[in-house]
Amino acid sequence: QVVQKKLLKPFFDSVEKNPLTEEQVSACICMDSSVQIVEAAGSGKTSTMVAKAGYALHQKLFKGRQILILAFNSDAAQQLRDRVKARLADQKGVDEINVDTFHGFGLHVIASASGEKPRLAPWLEGSGQDVEMIAKIIKELADKDPQFNNDWNIFRVIYGRHIGRRGAPSEPDAYENGRRGHRTANGDVVKSKEERLIA
Structure with a gap:
């Protein structure tokens, strides 16, 4: 290099x-x-x-x-x-x-x-229903498939993190080696909640 x-x-x-x-x-x-x-x-x-x-x-x-x-x-x-x-x-x-x-x-x-161009679901086209529909799809999948329900609950409880309101100041929740920040799921400390979400 x-x-x-x-x-x-x-x-x-x-x-x-x-x-x-x-x-x-x-x-x-x-x-x-x-x-x-x-x-x-x-x-x-x-x-x-x-x-x-x-x-x-x-x-x-x-x-x-x-x-x-x-x-x-x-x-x-x-x-x-x-x-x-x-x-x-x-x-x-x-x-x-x-x-x-x-x-x-x-x-x-x-x-x-x-050979066919698919159409996007109408609720994706800026109607503001996307989060509501995704929640509905997840619920339907969880009701039908016990394995999905288990995987979803593990994801939600272990990996899911609330990142707070948009624009709200970030409040550090970890301190390591003289560095204050946010702990990721694998134990690293990063500067912001957004970085933690990416990690």
């Missing part, structure tokens, strides 16, 4: 508006089967995703059609599409990169496999 970082410093300094940090460059260069980046909003996760795709094209590790970038919602996916096109315009194959939402990609896979 050290050699790659030195050789490609001009690329990583110019691929986004601001030069990438050491951690971002490491995430781009690392081509393990799984790389997890957990950071706060506005910390540069999108820049890292764009730069990683650019690095893969620049080094000819993958063709554009082999790269898939997923986002949680349509706005984020569009922002990623725009950034990929703007920042990687000089990279061969950039137009073949697929940027989509998790939902959109899932629907595409189902349509490709079945």
Whole structure:
């Protein structure tokens, strides 16, 4: 990695508006089967995703059609599409990169496999009924299947954690090695309830 970082410093300094940090460059260069980046909003996760795709094209590790970038919602996916096109315009194959939402990609896979494009349930379309319907589905499954009921109760009691109201200040509940924070299910102490939920 050290050699790659030195050789490609001009690329990583110019691929986004601001030069990438050491951690971002490491995430781009690392081509393990799984790389997890957990950071706060506005910390540069999108820049890292764009730069990683650019690095893969620049080094000819993958063709554009082999790269898939997923986002949680349509706005984020569009922002990623725009950034990929703007920042990687000089990279061969950039137009073949697929940027989509998790939902959109899932629907595409189902349509490709079945020959039919499935429709989303009407309660998913912003009606505000999604939590109510999921609770109803869980109850129906638990009533029909004792094993599901057991698994759900174990999940709920052991792993389920209330993360509090949105925007409410985080109240640490653990202290370890001079660090105050929130204990995860596997015993680590992290800075926020959101990080604990991810863990």
